[in-house]
Amino acid sequence: MKKSKPSFLGKKYLYTLILLFVFTITFIPSHSFAQDPTGAKTGTLADIDTSAVKTLDTISKAKDSSTAKLAEHISQLASTVHSIGDADGHNKIAINIMWTLIAGFLVMFMQAGFAMVETGFTQKKNVAHTMLMNFLIYAIGMLGFWIVGFAIMFGGSLNPATLGGAPGVSSHEVIIHLFGKDFGIAGTAAYFLNSKVYDVGVFTLFLFQMVFMDTTATIPTGSMAERWTLKSFIVYGFFISMFVYPLYGNWVWGGGWLSALGTNFGLGHGHVDFAGSSVVHMVGGVAALAGAIVIGPRYGKYGKDGSVKTIPGHNIPMAIIGTFILAFGWFGFNPGSTLAGGDLRISIVAVNTMLASAAGAIAALFYMYIKGGKADPGMVANGMLAGLVAITAPCAFVTATSAVIIGAISGILVILVYNFVDTKLKIDDPVGAFAVHGANGAWGVLALGLFADGSYGDGWNGISGTVKGLFYGDYKQFIAQCIGTITCFVFVFVVMYVFFKLLNKVIPLRTKEADEIAGLDIPETGVLGYVD
């Protein structure tokens, strides 16, 4: 190698480069500091209101102290303060909108994480198919949510105060009256993000809530992987994003009846779910369970003799990196759910989120070691995801130690539920979607009803006072959590089970046996996922 003289770059080029640097550093004038290299002087009152600078300078140097002059100055001061206060308020809302958008971007990126986890934990012969489902759901869900989902979910409460309150926007919620109480059922505004809601606050809310919906919608692609026809999947994608997710979401977050269990029936603050253990994860996990039952197990998964075959994932690195991406995106998921960067509780939320994820992973690890097993990367990753799912509801309401306990329990729960579903119920859920999102989603909302420490949540769902769980004295909050959990399971399971059964009659859910055995990439996508 050394013999052939380098033809392209020789030593003289290096010397030229070095000389260039020396020249640069030597002859370019040293700092004049005419500019602002520290940034301390950048951004002043002049960036808000140049006339205010002049007014204030004039007033502070005024010599005339006649009452007429003083009155004039006071009046000028008042308008100037008003203008500064307006800029201050604009900064406040800008902080909140920036925070919510950036958090939403992180949540959107979780789609890549789901795609990697699911594809890594399934078989090589189906990678293009599994990837494509995870890819398409982002686009399908988004359009479904844009068309009608967002209108159903948030049509009744489009104007969160943290995002500016959008004064010109009218919200509308369908309400039914039962037992002398109002039960909000569904919103009916903001279809297609039409011109009546053409507002920066509403659009911010849409972006953040859209990516949440997509998380739900992508979960069943894991439990039904390796045997689901793309065409029935596409119909499913529109259905869940347009109706199922938005309805339950409306009941909890959109002003619907579960959020009113406090005001209507005195049950704590109603069903409280900070960032979606139930609204997002349990809905997705229960839909995943219904789908896995209807579509049936993969060929070869369960023997006629009752044997259970483990079908190993084809790519552990892909699944682990996917898990990291999910854990990363969760920092948008949970802390972003304040819809306000100015609500500094975000730091508590973020720390609780990561502590629970670590506790979930380590609890799963130690549990496996204690059982005499090895450190299965799949189970450790699922332990972390379980911790994240479980802390999603209570993250804003509990102490760091409680977050660790909640996470640790979820890390063991996910293994127990996975094994129960897989070997006892004999429901084939390739990536453990129900164990991770369904079971731990339920555990998360219940954990809130146990561990909420009363340090946060004053005024939540219109109830004054902070949110307290059973361990901190409010057993009624725990009851509200139970009602929310049961409602979620029953509503989602029934609707999705019926939906999948009906859909199966129109467009078969299941790919052909020969295709499934040979691999779905060519039959469903026309290309091979991996080409040598």
Place this chain on the structure above:
Amino acid sequence: MKKSKPSFLGKKYLYTLILLFVFTITFIPSHSFAQDPTGAKTGTLADIDTSAVKTLDTISKAKDSSTAKLAEHISQLASTVHSIGDADGHNKIAINIMWTLIAGFLVMFMQAGFAMVETGFTQKKNVAHTMLMNFLIYAIGMLGFWIVGFAIMFGGSLNPATLGGAPGVSSHEVIIHLFGKDFGIAGTAAYFLNSKVYDVGVFTLFLFQMVFMDTTATIPTGSMAERWTLKSFIVYGFFISMFVYPLYGNWVWGGGWLSALGTNFGLGHGHVDFAGSSVVHMVGGVAALAGAIVIGPRYGKYGKDGSVKTIPGHNIPMAIIGTFILAFGWFGFNPGSTLAGGDLRISIVAVNTMLASAAGAIAALFYMYIKGGKADPGMVANGMLAGLVAITAPCAFVTATSAVIIGAISGILVILVYNFVDTKLKIDDPVGAFAVHGANGAWGVLALGLFADGSYGDGWNGISGTVKGLFYGDYKQFIAQCIGTITCFVFVFVVMYVFFKLLNKVIPLRTKEADEIAGLDIPETGVLGYVD
């Protein structure tokens, strides 16, 4: 497995762990709330100006109402308000700089997305080579832009008001006079980010614009993949980052002549391109086309009998994850182009961006189904990218519905153009770089000229009033867009075609036939991309 007693971690360890938790939660004192767990009390006037707190308290409790005292208090109030206003202005600029930087970070991450898309869609035997080009361009482009590119592009307008305006910094633009008008051609300040521009605002602008340039520079690595010598590629990298991209960029964003079509010739707001459908994507896509023509098709791509061979990508999961990363980074690309977190239009921009991406993917999917084909993941991914490219120019100026329409058209356009270039023109563009970035870049700027709804852009390019497209009554804006588009194609194609032709004489663009057939990893990088 169960026989061997676990030696490392037994049940007693678990019990210890549990006891530790119980101990922790029990004996550590419960919250004193002496601190601020909600964050509501964190951050007060004292964090800005401690003396102001004292002054204001004194004044509000003052008993003496002599005019002398009142005058003194008014004067003190005025200075205090000034100080608070300064802090307010600093917050405003901090919000803008944070936003621009974070958006820039997201755009930088798109380099990983490009690397994955291009490598996934090409062959296994060239992965190290394709990856390396995508990696090196980040570094090469950055240094080229630092040396002279930024100076040419923004030397004439270094001080955006949203980033503080950098009062000590002098901008300079080379202007030529024709037909009694001024035509800005190129900036000439800020070479090497030297000490004259050592300013926080200028550096913020540099970071954001640098990552944009790198997006352009990386696009031709897709169209010329699998046959390009690294050494000629390195020269290309410096050339496009130092001269070609910055020049066109100057004309549109740096105060150059295309941005002055409005002030000079009454054509709407001049050529308007919010985030770079033309400046970034079309420049890259047209350069990619010129390069693909000069370097010629891969061996075996086109048969002597006129047959066209499809060379499948080797790794669909890699390409799909890369697409997700690009879609994620685009949330920096478009919303960041306000250069201001305080410009709350960012939420409209972000929502339009994602809606167009979804519409592009779904339109491509449905188009393939209608044509009787299957859901090719490559085309669906390109549909999403096409939607993103097309919405990049108009994202800030159109409604959500228009964004969906623009995206849907781009999803079909990308397939038509790809097939036309591939089978009619017989130009071998392995990843469809021209179809995605070139054709849809053009469509994006033209779409702005059609769909801009007049709700935003007051004062853009020095023209008062908002930006309106043909459908909303301003046909002159559409003419300006056409001029910008044609200029982009002609300028970039001619310069890059000539450049590649000349470069080819000095350093051959094309790798040796034998190397290309065997794979470029060993000949070009010395290592194999994948080792078993």
Place this chain on the structure above:
Amino acid sequence: MKKSKPSFLGKKYLYTLILLFVFTITFIPSHSFAQDPTGAKTGTLADIDTSAVKTLDTISKAKDSSTAKLAEHISQLASTVHSIGDADGHNKIAINIMWTLIAGFLVMFMQAGFAMVETGFTQKKNVAHTMLMNFLIYAIGMLGFWIVGFAIMFGGSLNPATLGGAPGVSSHEVIIHLFGKDFGIAGTAAYFLNSKVYDVGVFTLFLFQMVFMDTTATIPTGSMAERWTLKSFIVYGFFISMFVYPLYGNWVWGGGWLSALGTNFGLGHGHVDFAGSSVVHMVGGVAALAGAIVIGPRYGKYGKDGSVKTIPGHNIPMAIIGTFILAFGWFGFNPGSTLAGGDLRISIVAVNTMLASAAGAIAALFYMYIKGGKADPGMVANGMLAGLVAITAPCAFVTATSAVIIGAISGILVILVYNFVDTKLKIDDPVGAFAVHGANGAWGVLALGLFADGSYGDGWNGISGTVKGLFYGDYKQFIAQCIGTITCFVFVFVVMYVFFKLLNKVIPLRTKEADEIAGLDIPETGVLGYVD
């Protein structure tokens, strides 16, 4: 394919879709603009304090100019200004907390980058094992840091002013007295993030510092890869996160003795390390070196005849994408270390960070070309990482040109050190962890002592005046940097060497020879990383 009429989606579906769009855009009422599509009117004084709006309006329109009335108005103005100032201060801290959290999220994501770089650069037979170590360290380190690490490192300085200053929180540092001076050794507060530190500012600090620690802890997984038992690794993870990293970290960042070299001995500003070239990278790199020595080289790496075998990495794309993720995360690492988005120096920091990374990569590339070699992607990637490590300490204190020079030197240094360790010292460090993090960590802190230009750092470590390096006139600063560097090497090397030696007696560090040869995935994790 074309023969079979598409059963699912036909042309009529497309027409329906098009009609739907036309309907949408035509019949939905055009903008009323009752809302705020530009966002310019969103966020006003009313979002802060509705009564202030009324007060100010009343005052500015007042007719009564009696001194009593004027005095009343002045008093009201003073309280209103106070309230606006409080909101302003809250915005300021919110900006800082948001910035620090988002930066921390980016740093957390670096874990995925490390996992990919290390796994990509090692062998296919160990991928599940290498991935799992990188995954587990995130969780293990986090719990260790939560239990005691954070308390040791920051227990003595829990209240950074930029994060609100947490007035109710008491810090405590263990101090020893020597030569009539105080030497801070370790903090002793905030174990388990207990209720005494239940504060939004403290939790923000914890999150940011936790992810920094995890970076350190993950570095030795690279040097000890492909032969390390998981069980000893787990013990290591707790040890370094609980004790070693926090102690050195306390000395530099937590108010400990190295930070007091300025106040105690007049050595500049004491040991200055902006974002952790020494605290994070050198600690990790030196621990990696100690571990690599104790664990010994991989079987087959060094022949008995003195030959050195190159064991190529199995997946270059994985390693390159990992490098991009690291470079992306570094934008959190360095700019986030202001702990303040309102410290606008963040833009200088970010630009310096990326310029050094580019210079490192390009210097490595040109060095290899000059030596007559090829563009080894591994070395180019390590060149970029070396540039990032080296600029981490000086990023806030140097000019852009100095950043390029520092980066360029590091890009060559990493190759020289890697070769020296690999072929002269015959220490087997599979991914060059010491060369990248150890050697360049040292170079980074020394470079600060040379290139700091005196434009920033007024008051750093309690010393008034800015930070200046040797080239700018302060040789004592360089001495302080040398002391910090030597301390880091000696302390970490000795402690970790002894620790690994002792640990090896309790739980063998090294996997069995047969397992190492066959691959560690099954023996250590129970599953194969890749399944065909």
